[in-house]
Amino acid sequence: MKIALIGYGKMGRMIEQIARGRGHEIVSIIDVDNQQDFDSPEFASADVAIEFTAPHVAYGNYLKAFARGVKVVSGSTGWMKDHGDDVRRMCTEEGHTLFWASNFSVGVAIFSAVNRYLARIMNGFTQYDVEMEEVHHVHKLDHPSGTAITLAEQITDAIDRKQKWTLGRLTQPDGTTTVEHTPQADEIGISSVRRGEVPGIHTVRYDSDADSITITHDAHSRRGFALGAVLAAEYTATHSGLLTIDDMFKF
Numbered sequence: 001m002k003i004a005l006i007g008y009g010k011m012g013r014m015i016e017q018i019a020r021g022r023g024h025e026i027v028s029i030i031d032v033d034n035q036q037d038f039d040s041p042e043f044a045s046a047d048v049a050i051e052f053t054a055p056h057v058a059y060g061n062y063l064k065a066f067a068r069g070v071k072v073v074s075g076s077t078g079w080m081k082d083h084g085d086d087v088r089r090m091c092t093e094e095g096h097t098l099f100w101a102s103n104f105s106v107g108v109a110i111f112s113a114v115n116r117y118l119a120r121i122m123n124g125f126t127q128y129d130v131e132m133e134e135v136h137h138v139h140k141l142d143h144p145s146g147t148a149i150t151l152a153e154q155i156t157d158a159i160d161r162k163q164k165w166t167l168g169r170l171t172q173p174d175g176t177t178t179v180e181h182t183p184q185a186d187e188i189g190i191s192s193v194r195r196g197e198v199p200g201i202h203t204v205r206y207d208s209d210a211d212s213i214t215i216t217h218d219a220h221s222r223r224g225f226a227l228g229a230v231l232a233a234e235y236t237a238t239h240s241g242l243l244t245i246d247d248m249f250k251f
Ligand SMILES: NC(=O)C1=CN([C@@H]2O[C@H](COP(=O)(O)OP(=O)(O)OC[C@H]3O[C@@H](n4cnc5c(N)ncnc54)[C@H](O)[C@@H]3O)[C@@H](O)[C@H]2O)C=CC1
Pocket: 006, 007, 008, 009, 010, 011, 012, 030, 031, 032, 052, 053, 054, 055, 057, 061, 074, 075, 076, 077, 078, 101, 102, 103, 104, 105, 222, 225
């Protein structure tokens, strides 16, 4: 399969390695300094472009790829609030294809299934409150993480007494912590911690007077995210529309 890479940072480089290892051809690599390559025949020849860039540029990259008739797999986070509706319309009504996941690792797909199941149980046990924490490396631009938002939305979908999530505490790379919002009873507070080179830790904690129940996913490296993105590209080559991780990993 012919793959174009948009974004050649930590994820782009690891995806290149895994894609080549699985026998794919990398036909184009686009980063900030060669945007003109969007107009190259090599980019247009790609079966799929894999996009891992940054919150403020991801949407523009989807538009550029769609304009050249190239399907996109993207893991960029932090753009959904501003552009989610547009992207949904383009992929459900205008024939474009985007496979987006806040987290491509099979471990988080499994963790999400457990999260949904646990939340359905907890809907009946009102003595438990729920909170979340995500820990990531100091280079991360957005908070809370895309994965934390996805997990929180799964919980609000299942627990009647929780309507929305809010950013609770924010811990900066220098260790200072600020309380951004005090969660209301119907809100899930998410604490974001930026520390060292942590690839990504997500924790969901239910607490009652009697006890607590905690589930955690701890990524050992970025490799699981990158492999998942390449598997998603293989899936996207033969599928169309707005695709998600639930289409690919079925439990
Ligand atoms: N969904 C998932 O499984 C995962 C998602 N991510 C997300 O992916 C994104 C990228 O992560 P990393 O690779 O760790 O970041 P990074 O900062 O190492 O790499 C980003 C690259 O994008 C480039 N870039 C910036 N603007 C661009 C533009 N307009 N066009 C093309 N390239 C551009 C930068 O120069 C840089 O090389 C972040 O939003 C992060 O949250 C990261 C890991 C896993």
